[in-house]
């Protein structure tokens with residue numbers, strides 16, 4: 248099935264007008280509009296061609312609850328080990344959790360997501376559940392598990408790392424320096440990822456969350472300019488979740504992160520609080536930055552969903568639209584002007600075309 252998209256490309260190299268020809272999922276030609284080799288014989292649509300988005304922070308086990316969260320404090324809501332969320336997880340059966348996580352993943356697949364970075368609680372069983380839930384959906388799941396025993400038990404930690412892509416801890420406030428060091432050392436030894444939440448509820452000391460050095464920090468809502476400079480210079484990326492922060496009356500300082508040139512990734516956080524839609528997250532991030540008076544560019548946000556995460560995952564080719572591309576791109580049937588602005592404000596499932604796919608494919 249052939250298709251030509253005339254319009255623009257948004258990818259790691261920026262924005263440019265172009266036509267892109269697809270054979271099935273694969274790109275076979277890219278060029279200046281009006282110069283394609285087909286002389287009008289192939290179906291053509293107007294739109295924007297982009298790398299597929301990544302949801303860079305989720306807790307998909309939480310999808311088991313969809314009720315409006317009770318009016319309790321942040322700590323009572325998601326604080327380990329006995330917060331509201333952990334009681335919900337403990338009360339739900341494994342099948343119930345797997346089905347809920349599977350539905351959340353299927354919804355993300357419908358919205359074009361091709362990779363997700365999940366903080367999966369509940370030890371080895373929690374990661375196994377997530378792996379089963381993701382089967383056959385075409386989403387790469389980066390499962391950052393969390394060992395249960397404290398102090399850390401070596402056998403459990405290495406059993407976890409054998410099936411997980413790394414460890415995602417709550418934060419340096421909840422986990423001792425011994426736990427963090429043991430976990431980070433094991434992650435390094437097995438070439439896996441060590442990540443944790445930081446400065447979400449209040450500012451934390453930078454030495455606490457950068458020692459040992461993680462590959463990813465989540466939130467950084469209360470970080471200062473100086474903290475961000477240190478994090479940037481350490482080469483650590485930051486995942487932000489503006490809708491989740493807003494529910495608790497706070498927001499990540501996106502404009503500062505943009506100005507300082509941080510590597511920022513976008514995520515949707517706890518699945519019990521929001522639909523895991525990266526497009527809704529993008530629009531909220533953009534609009535709420537205007538509301539706060541600290542503007543962030545649409546380009547910066549679109550990159551946080553479509554480009555930076557692929558670099559962070561070590562797959563920079565997936566963030567480039569070219570015939571040798573590593574991952575099938577998305578086509579968005581939207582105006583080709585200002586593609587980053589279209590991406591952050593106008594994407595709904597209805598405008599997503601996945602060349603070579605059935606259903607809404609082309």
Ligand SMILES: [Zn+2]
Nearest residue numbers: 366444465516
């Ligand atoms: Zn989180």
